[in-house]
Amino acid sequence: MRQFVFLLIVWAMMVACSADSPSDVGTDFFNEGVLDYAFIDSSTVKLSTIKLEDLSTNGGTRLLLGSHADEKLGRLTMSNYFQVTPSSSSDVTLKYVDNISYEHLLLVLKYDKYYYYDTTQNITLRVHEVTQTMELDKNNQLFNDKTFTIDQNPLGTVTFQPLPHRIDSVVIKLSDALGQDLWNKATNDSEQLTNSTNFLRYLKGLAILPDTTTSTGIIGFTITPELRLYYYDKSVTPSKEKYIAFPASTSNIVYTNIHANRLGTKLTTLKKTDERLSASVTDEEAYIQAGAGLELRVDMPYLRDLKMNTNFYMTQAILDMYPIRKSYSDVEPLPSALSVYLADKKNNIYGQLSNKATLVLDKDLGRDTKYSLDVTAFVKSQMNLTEFNENALIFTIGTNYTVSADRVYMGNNGINYKTKLRIYFVTVNN
Structure with a gap:
C-alpha cells in the first residue's frame, strides 16, 4: 500500500x-x-x-568454434560434432588408376563471416575421431549440451589467428595413419567407401574441440566441413594434385555443442x-x-x-x-x-x-x-x-x-x- x-x-x-x-x-x-x-x-x-x-542446434545455419571467458557470464565454449560421407560426385575407387600416390589428409572449414569477441587472439583447435554412433533423438534433434564419445588422441591440431574477412577457410592437417588407411581402401575398392552407410560404420564422425585454457573469439563456419584425401596424379606432365572429397551435407549430423560454465x-x-x-x-x-x-x-x-x-x-x-x-x-x-x-x-x-x-x-x-x-x-x-x-x-x-x-x-x-x-x-x- x-x-x-x-x-x-x-x-x-x-x-x-x-x-x-x-x-x-x-x-x-x-x-x-x-x-x-x-x-x-x-x-x-x-x-x-x-x-x-537446452536449445536444438542441429540443422542450424552455421557452426561455432571457440572458447571465451566473459566477465559477467562465465566461460562459453563452442565445439563441433559432425559426420562426413563420400561425395556422390567423387570417384573413391582408384583401384585401376596407375601412377598415383598418397599426399595428405586435410579437414577444410569454411568461414561464414560471423565472429564475436576479439579475433586478434590465436585459436587452437583439435580434431578427434568420434567413436560412438551418432544419432538424433526421437524428434530428430540434438541439443546444445549433447556430446559423443571420442578418441582422446587428436587426429590433428591447428593454431591460427582468425581472419574471417580476409581468407575463406581454415585447413587442418590430419593424421597420416588415417589418411593412409583411407588411401588403401580407396585404391583397393573397399566396400566401406561405396556408400554413406558403410562409410559411417568405418568413420562414425569427427569432433572439433577448442582450447579452453585461453580466452578467444567465437568464430562462425559454414555447415559444410569437408574431409579431403589428397593424392598426386603422375600420369600427366607436370603431375597434378587432386583430392577425393568427403563432405558433410544436410543428410549428415552436423551441430554445435555449447557449454556455459557459470562458476565464479x-x-x-x-x-x-x-x-x-x-x-x-x-x-x-x-x-x-x-x-x-x-x-x-x-x-x-x-x-x-x-x-x-x-x-x-x-x-x-x-x-x-x-x-x-x-x-x-x-x-x-x-x-x-x-x-x-x-x-x-x-x-x-x-x-x-x-x-x-x-x-x-x-x-x-x-x-x-x-x-x-x-x-x-x-x-x-x-x-x-x-x-x-x-x-x-x-x-x-x-x-x-x-x-x-x-x-x-x-x-x-x-x-x-x-x-x-x-x-x-x-x-x-x-
Missing part, C-alpha cells in the same frame, strides 16, 4: 511538471471539459535473467527454466546470451493499480532499456533489435509482439544508447485484467539465436541506468 501511495505522489508530481497547455481537442468524447496531456516516467519496472531449456559468476543459482534471477542480485544488470539460452524478463508491477484513478486515460506506453556502457564494442556489437514474447509467472510463452525492441544509438556520447519499444497494447491488456497475475515480457535475440554468441548487459535501476516505462495519458478538467 505504501508503495502504491508513493506511486500516486510521483504521478501527481509528474503531472504538475510535465502537463502541456490545456487543449479542447477531443473534448467531444469527454462531454464538456478540457484535456490535459501528461506522462508518468515510471521506475516500477523490474528486470531479471531467465534460462531457457552471480548466475550460478539460476538452474531452472521457471526461475528468474532478479537484477538486484546481479549488480543491477540483467542479461541476454544467445546460444547459451539466457534471456531478459521485464516485469511491470502495479499497472492494474492505475485503474483506481477514474480520471485517467492512457494513450501510449513506451519502454526504454539501457545497455551498460562499455559492455559493447566493434567486436561485441549490440543486436539491432530484440524479439519480444509474452510470458506468464513461470516463463511460459503465450504470445509474441509483432514489433521489436529497436536499438537507438547515441553515436556522439554513447550515454543514451537504448532499446525502445511501444508496449501500449501490453500495458492496456494488463490494466484491463481483473485477476492478479505476473505476466511479463521476454526479450531475446531474434536472428540465429541458437547459433550465435551475441550478448547484452541491460541496466536495471541504478545510479547511471534506469529502465523506464513512460506512460502518456490525459486527464479531463471540467
Whole structure:
C-alpha cells in the first residue's frame, strides 16, 4: 500500500511538471471539459535473467568454434560434432588408376563471416575421431549440451589467428595413419567407401574441440566441413594434385555443442527454466546470451493499480532499456533489435509482439544508447485484467539465436541506468 501511495505522489508530481497547455481537442468524447496531456516516467519496472531449456542446434545455419571467458557470464565454449560421407560426385575407387600416390589428409572449414569477441587472439583447435554412433533423438534433434564419445588422441591440431574477412577457410592437417588407411581402401575398392552407410560404420564422425585454457573469439563456419584425401596424379606432365572429397551435407549430423560454465559468476543459482534471477542480485544488470539460452524478463508491477484513478486515460506506453556502457564494442556489437514474447509467472510463452525492441544509438556520447519499444497494447491488456497475475515480457535475440554468441548487459535501476516505462495519458478538467 505504501508503495502504491508513493506511486500516486510521483504521478501527481509528474503531472504538475510535465502537463502541456490545456487543449479542447477531443473534448467531444469527454462531454464538456478540457484535456490535459501528461506522462508518468515510471521506475516500477523490474528486470531479471531467465534460462531457457537446452536449445536444438542441429540443422542450424552455421557452426561455432571457440572458447571465451566473459566477465559477467562465465566461460562459453563452442565445439563441433559432425559426420562426413563420400561425395556422390567423387570417384573413391582408384583401384585401376596407375601412377598415383598418397599426399595428405586435410579437414577444410569454411568461414561464414560471423565472429564475436576479439579475433586478434590465436585459436587452437583439435580434431578427434568420434567413436560412438551418432544419432538424433526421437524428434530428430540434438541439443546444445549433447556430446559423443571420442578418441582422446587428436587426429590433428591447428593454431591460427582468425581472419574471417580476409581468407575463406581454415585447413587442418590430419593424421597420416588415417589418411593412409583411407588411401588403401580407396585404391583397393573397399566396400566401406561405396556408400554413406558403410562409410559411417568405418568413420562414425569427427569432433572439433577448442582450447579452453585461453580466452578467444567465437568464430562462425559454414555447415559444410569437408574431409579431403589428397593424392598426386603422375600420369600427366607436370603431375597434378587432386583430392577425393568427403563432405558433410544436410543428410549428415552436423551441430554445435555449447557449454556455459557459470562458476565464479552471480548466475550460478539460476538452474531452472521457471526461475528468474532478479537484477538486484546481479549488480543491477540483467542479461541476454544467445546460444547459451539466457534471456531478459521485464516485469511491470502495479499497472492494474492505475485503474483506481477514474480520471485517467492512457494513450501510449513506451519502454526504454539501457545497455551498460562499455559492455559493447566493434567486436561485441549490440543486436539491432530484440524479439519480444509474452510470458506468464513461470516463463511460459503465450504470445509474441509483432514489433521489436529497436536499438537507438547515441553515436556522439554513447550515454543514451537504448532499446525502445511501444508496449501500449501490453500495458492496456494488463490494466484491463481483473485477476492478479505476473505476466511479463521476454526479450531475446531474434536472428540465429541458437547459433550465435551475441550478448547484452541491460541496466536495471541504478545510479547511471534506469529502465523506464513512460506512460502518456490525459486527464479531463471540467
